[in-house]
Amino acid sequence: MSKPSFAIVGCGTLGTALGRLLFQAGYPVAGVASRSLSSAERVARELETDAYGTSPWEITKNASLVFLTTPDDAVEGVCRKIAENGGFAKGAVVLHSSGALSSAILESARKAGAFAGSMHPMQSFAGARPGVNLFSGILVTVEGDPEALAAGRMVAADLGAFHARVNAEAKALYHAAAVTASNYLVTLLSMAFSLNEAAGIDAEQSLRGLLPLIHGTLANIESKGIPAALTGPIARGDVATVERHLSEMAARLPALVPLYKRLGAHTVPLAKAKGGLTEEAAEKLMELFKD
Ligand SMILES: NC(=O)c1ccc[n+]([C@@H]2O[C@H](COP(=O)([O-])OP(=O)(O)OC[C@H]3O[C@@H](n4cnc5c(N)ncnc54)[C@H](OP(=O)(O)O)[C@@H]3O)[C@@H](O)[C@H]2O)c1
CATH class of the missing domain: 1.10.1040 (N-(1-d-carboxylethyl)-l-norvaline Dehydrogenase; domain 2)
Structure with a gap:
């Protein structure tokens, strides 16, 4: 089965590691966006794509799978901004990776016709290095719309992690x-x-x-x-x-x-x-x- 194309919004510690691993696992790259152009450019270079920038909606509109890997506090606002600018394709899956927040904060993506979920890797990614898969053998918890759960599970399995469903209310x-x-x-x-x-x-x-x-x-x-x-x-x-x-x-x-x-x-x-x-x-x- 062909892999869905993905976009990363928030090219920090986790976004960089996740993008790198998805790229290595054969997921087509739709592009990457971040607050600063330099962060987006750094990750884009690694993922061999010219699609990068600081306006995430221009990148995410071409993705089947959108990862919002900004700090927790920015996820809801960034999601809303993308939705307002028509940046979610109908039927796309939008996942954030906060451990404490549920997919409820992605309501704007749902209203725009996308499926929403959260996919949290129980791992510390500080100092993630190329060539080292920090997803290998770890627990990834997922919750959200059935389509988002399926995508989260597939990504977890493709990266060598095991997954479990977590109650949205129990995430904190x-x-x-x-x-x-x-x-x-x-x-x-x-x-x-x-x-x-x-x-x-x-x-x-x-x-x-x-x-x-x-x-x-x-x-x-x-x-x-x-x-x-x-x-x-x-x-x-x-x-x-x-x-x-x-x-x-x-x-x-x-x-x-x-x-x-x-x-x-x-x-x-x-x-x-x-x-x-x-x-x-x-x-x-x-x-x-x-x-
Ligand atoms: N790090 C971990 O070990 C870990 C583990 C599990 C889950 N998580 C989750 O992953 C998410 C990211 O954590 P992190 O540790 O990777 O954080 P991080 O290293 O601080 O990276 C966040 C990135 O988001 C970018 N950003 C900030 N505000 C933005 C905005 N408004 N629009 C677009 N990009 C924005 C920053 O951009 P610039 O560089 O462009 O300024 C930064 O590079 C959080 O939800 C966290 O809970 C992290």
Whole structure:
């Protein structure tokens, strides 16, 4: 079956990676548009097309599949602008890739005779490189009109991802899960780096030291699941060790204490669920983790 032609609107991190992969998968390129001509031109060059610009409707009108990969806040307005300028072909599929927003924000495309949906890849595309397919093996969630669902599923499968349907109303929670697992991991590691730095361990050593620990933890989660993968002083009930962490942090890095305590308070129930933490130790730990 021949592949539908596609347009990318928003040539940033995801738009660039998606365009590149669709091109490699044999999808015909209708063109690319972005806010700045330089971004559109950069991606157009990669996709070997002369159809690029800053007026997306001039590009999208020739596409069967339109990806709106602008920042979340711009998607609805960009879609409306394209619709107002007659930029959606009848029966075209319009997909945005926001994790938190549903296809309801593409109402203007529906009114213009297109089908609307969202297709969110659960992946962090920062630093996507040519030759590396960051869609391979990942989860892509889809929701929207049946035609848009079918297109989203086809794209996901062609790029090597697996797909699942997500409820439009549940997207914010689903996206909060992705933010917790990916973005907050960065925040947590930044905290770990600060603690190491205060202990005289520089950033390079810190990274080299922490990475095997992180990979080991991930492997344990993969093989044993949560909460069995939990190790460390809370799982063991080493109250005095946690006390030492808190008093040293209060003296040297007090700004980190509230987050450490909050995470600790959420870790105690996991340690109890894993088994091995006595009720007495759990109570003492919860007392330490009080605000
Ligand atoms: N990055 C990820 O890992 C990831 C993962 C899953 C989903 N997503 C979703 O993908 C979408 C894009 O995210 P991103 O991280 O790729 O953002 P990004 O790197 O900031 O790229 C967004 C691009 O949109 C362009 N843009 C901004 N306003 C525009 C407008 N009014 N009209 C046309 N183009 C406009 C920008 O253009 P110029 O460069 O031309 O100024 C920028 O290059 C978001 O909905 C996000 O939730 C991202």
